[in-house]
Amino acid sequence: MxxxxxxxxxxxLYIHDSNSHAVGAQLRRAKPPFYLTPFGELExxxxxxLWLFRGEMLTSSVHDAQAQIRAxxxxxxxxxxxxxxxxxxxxxxxxxxxxxxxxxxxLDIMHVASAEMLQADTFCTFDRAQAKLAIAEGLKVVALR
Numbered sequence: 252m253x254x255x256x257x258x259x260x261x262x263x264l265y266i267h268d269s270n271s272h273a274v275g276a277q278l279r280r281a282k283p284p285f286y287l288t289p290f291g292e293l294e295x296x297x298x299x300x301l302w303l304f305r306g307e308m309l310t311s312s313v314h315d316a317q318a319q320i321r322a323x324x325x326x327x328x329x330x331x332x333x334x335x336x337x338x339x340x341x342x343x344x345x346x347x348x349x350x351x352x353x354x355x356x357x358l359d360i361m362h363v364a365s366a367e368m369l370q371a372d373t374f375c376t377f378d379r380a381q382a383k384l385a386i387a388e389g390l391k392v393v394a395l396r
Contacts, residue, residue, distance in 0.1 A: 254373040255366035256285040257381060258294040265316040270377050277393055284330035286369050290361055335368035355384050363388055
């Protein structure tokens with residue numbers, strides 16, 4: 252099994268929130284690794300830094316989360332993979348086909364296109380709009396609440 256985890260899923264893996272229990276359950280069912288592209292890594296890092304900026308997290312919590320991310324890469328829970336060649340072309344195809352009917356955001360399209368191009372068989376997200384897009388594209392979606 253190969254899985255693509257979007258930012259909403261990964262944040263709940265590294266920061267305790269209302270979805271963390273569901274992430275834990277998915278981790279027990281799934282066999283790592285979860286694919287993480289540089290784009291996904293950027294979004295994850297930026298989310299943590301935004302929470303710090305907004306005063307929603309302590310600096311020590313951000314450092315702990317970043318250390319755990321590095322550890323999970325080393326242990327093979329996360330697989331850092333390059334952005335697939337042709338990703339932007341695939342994303343444009345999805346946008347042309349789905350945005351008028353689903354109201355897709357560009358970043359959601361990028362995640363779904365990445366999962367498709369990496370041939371992930373599972374797409375992990377808590378983002379309902381992104382889940383609708385992934386389902387429309389034929390991906391199996393898990394963790395949606």
